[in-house]
Amino acid sequence: MNLIYKTGVTIILFVFTNFLAIAQDFPPWDVPEAATKVQNPVPSNKESLEAGKAFYNTVCKACHGEKGRGDGLIKSANLTTEKFLQQTDGAIFWKMNAGRGQMLSFKASPPEQIWSVINYVRNLSVKKEVIAKRNAIVQLAINKQGDYKEVTAKVLEISKDNQQIPLENIKVNFFAKRYFGNLPVAIEEPHMTNQNGETSVIFPDGIIGDENGMLAVVASFDDMDFNPAEATEQVKWGVENPNNYWTERRALWKNNDYVPVWLLLAFGGGALTVWGFIIYVMLQIRKIKLIGDKLKK
Ligand code: HEC
Missing domain, CATH: 1.20.5 (Single alpha-helices involved in coiled-coils or other helix-helix interfaces)
Incomplete structure (x- = not known):
């Protein structure tokens, strides 16, 4: 009897505390009237949405979750509710500057970045019709003259009638393939394709290859309008790896x-x-x- 009683109390307490934790909501914010009237100066275009997405995924996703539902590593605000969306961009901007509790203050970040992430967050809950992405391919050309190692990527859209049309202004990423993921190469500046759909990088020296110095060079692009694609090319540009340490052990x-x-x-x-x-x-x-x-x- 005693045991049943104790177990019962434990279960009730357990359920109750969990319920309290779940029901606990964040108190409303006190946003100054003037702050709510501030307009978002950054238009919600592709450039801003891509910048906002990159910022969101590196900084906010951990707490707010992939889709902004507040289901990240800690309990945080849901950024997709009707109530959240009703407020102005100015109010959101103010909250992101002020911070509260575990919500950090982003006062130190450039304002354009904050406005862009606000554009992106608003976009998270837009009911999207499934937009059919267009298809494109990357081609890699390797060009070595003496010590000069150049890699050129060409991005071509595959149109409905199977024509290949060069794509301008697409950001291409270059990598050297590693055992774990890819090692980005020449990331100092973004590599955008020109009107011929081409962009080039000078490949750096000193990257370790296999025992024969072979390396896999990868070019890929990440663009909202296109299905992702990549191209890989083997080149003998790596530093030879004499004792096979990484491959044989x-x-x-x-x-x-x-x-x-x-x-x-x-x-x-x-x-x-x-x-x-x-x-x-x-x-x-x-x-x-x-x-x-x-x-x-
Ligand atoms: C360390 C965890 C954490 C990170 C990182 C984080 N947040 Fe938050 N955020 C929270 C928490 C927790 C709250 C709820 C705070 C409160 O209301 O007291 C919150 C609240 C908010 C709110 C207010 C929601 C409302 O009710 O209006 C906004 C907007 C917001 N976060 C956006 C962002 C954006 C955008 C980023 C990335 C730039 C970000 N947060 C990064 C934890 C985080």
């Missing part, structure tokens, strides 16, 4: 062929033990059934 983080032996053994042993136990139990159950059958007779 077994290590914890390697792929299947190079996992350490002890890990293989430990994992295999564990799996065998579990299976052995399951089979043992099944044999025991069969034994019980056989004895039962015997007794029935």
